[in-house]
Amino acid sequence: MSVVFPEDVFACNSEKAALITDEGICSYAELQRHIAEWQEKLSSTVERPLVALAMCGNVDSVSCYLACLKSGFPVVLFHPGLSAAGQQALISRLTPNLLVADNSLTVKHQRCMPLAGELALLLTTSGSTGGGKFVALSRENLAANTASICSYLPVTSEDKTLLPMPLSYSYGLSVLNTHLAKGATVRLTSLTPMDRAFWTLLKDEAVTSLSGVPSFYEMLLRLRFDRQLLPELAYFTQAGGKLKEAGVKTLAEFADKYNKLCFIMYGQTEATARMAYLDPHTVLRKPSAAGKAIPGGKLSLCDEHGRLISEPGVTGELLYEGKNVMLGYVSDHTDLAAFSPSAVLHTGDLAFFDEDGDYTITGRLKRIIKLAGERVNLDGLEALFAEQGLEVKVAGEDNFLVTACRESEMSEAESRLKSLVSAPPAYLTVRAFSDWPLLGNGKTDYQAILKAGRDKHDNG
Structure with a gap:
């Protein structure tokens, strides 16, 4: 069907x-029919259209996405909740040629757009806000990441995965890709x-x-997920940010007790979703680690x-x-004609490796x-608060620094902040959420926290 989803997987x-x-x-045979229908709809305008798709969690959206991949039509996925x-x-x-939203197709224009031959997919870097840059991915990017993930996760055609994440998000999309590539449900x-x-x-x-992000597992654990009897559940994966060490330990203990596998993973949209994973048998011993590079990848560190x-x-x-590793970033349609991919992705993350x-x-x-001239690591500061029993x-x-806390912990957060950060009071504010x-x-939407802190500070 494409380099990502072989025809024989659908046929078998x-x-x-x-x-x-x-x-x-929706069976694989029915999905194939839906894909063919979307191919016909999409190809009736220009030879190789750019498609913008509101990627919902339904058969129509998935079929349209797969039709774009199969036909070689570049597609930009956006959150269905986008305003x-x-x-x-x-x-x-x-300036996409076609807009697909609410399961209907709208022709925006029929001009032939200069689109790089290798361009397959555009994903936003800004969640559901629609701002920011787009990450451009090729068919090779998708195929390589899908194959690599399938080589370390025990995905088989007998699996049924529960996918509660947006499909416009690289992690959610990678779960869809890997399971369809293996003939799973x-x-x-x-x-x-x-x-x-x-x-x-x-x-x-x-x-x-x-599979889920940290906020998803935090909800699960608050509701005693680790005490549930789930005999069919064989493994679970966590990525999309760093789950607190205590949460990782609880998940690992649950997996160990009930003979399941807990995969802690690390990735970015710029790497088509996945760069590293921690061996599930190591999670209890190293609950803060992200692990080693995925098969076919290489990790390293550089200094300043x-x-x-x-x-x-x-x-x-x-x-x-x-x-x-992505083709590159896209700000607007003028960036779509050609790409000069970098062999090395600078992740912007700070890390170390152990023995x-x-x-x-x-x-x-x-x-x-x-x-006031002193460097402050915001992630490190969050960790210091956590060591003192405060979730902020x-x-x-x-x-200017904003500390977001719960209403009941406002005074304690203010006190702890003064002891942890030596800066003029005008530079600091605490905001309850x-x-x-x-x-x-x-x-976490840190820009929303920053704005709320600014509003409180400016309004006294």
């Missing part, structure tokens, strides 16, 4: 369920652990694997002068090499600010 599993939604079951203004901004910047859902129906689905539909670091325990910027070669992520280069989120820019603001991909 024709009567099996490919997708299950709340509306029903009308956000959609308009995306269309203005990328993907159970799509918009339910969260806060919904009673989620637990019914997890228990009654014989789910064999589960660009020199490679060869000693264990020394922190530097994490670098990645592999066939899954076993396992890497641990310690923070972000861009999460370092200066307060810290955002900031030079000479009932829930952390999240991006569409489930990660």
Whole structure:
């Protein structure tokens, strides 16, 4: 069917369920028919259109996405919750020929666009806001990452995975890609652990694997996931940010007790979703680690002068090499005609490796600010608060730092902040939140925290 999804996988599993939604079951044979229908619709305008797709968790969206890959039509995926203004901004910047939203096709224009031959997919770097740059990925990127993930995760055609993440998000999309490539079943859902129906689905539909971001597992653990009897569940994966060490330990202990596998993984959209994973048998011993490079990839570190670091325990910027490294960034349609891919991806993450070669992520280069001339690592500051028993989120820019906390912990957060950070009071503010603001991909929205802190500070 494409370099990502071989034809024989669909043919060999024709009567099996490919997708299950709340509306029903779609077999591999039915999915193939839907793909063919979308190919016909999409090819009726220009020879090689650029397609913008509101990527919902339904059969139509998945079929349209797969039709684009099969036909060689570049497709930009965006969150279905993107506002009308956000959609308009995306269309203005990328000028797609076709817009697919709410399961309907709209022709925006029929001009032939200069599109690089290797371009297959565009993913946003900004969750559900529609701003920011786009990551350009090739068919080779998708095929390499899918094959690599399938080589270390025990995905088989007998699996049924529960996928609660947006498919416009690289992690959610990679789960879809890997399972369809293996002829497995993907159970799509918009339910969260806060919904009673989620637990019914997890228990009654014989789910064999589960994937999620830190906020998803935090919800699961608050609701005693580790005390559930889930005999069909064979393994679960966590990526999309760093889950707290205590949470990782609880998941690893649960996996160990009930003979399951817990995969802690690390990746970025710029690497088509995955760069590293931690051997599940190592998780209990190294709950903070991200592990080693995925098959076919290579990790290394460099210091602030660009020199490679060869000693264990020394922190530097994490670098990645592999066939899954993106073509490049895209700001608008003028960037789509040609790409000059870099062999090395500078991740912007700070990390070190240990004597076993396992890497641990310690923070972000861009999460370092200066307060009154002193460098402050925001991720490190969050960790210091956590060591003192306070769950906070810290955002900031030079000479301004916002500590987000729960209402009940406001005074304690203010007190701890003064003891941890030596900076003029005008540079510091504490803001209470009932829930952390999240991006569409489930990660903490630090820009929203920063803005809320600024508003409080400016309004007294």
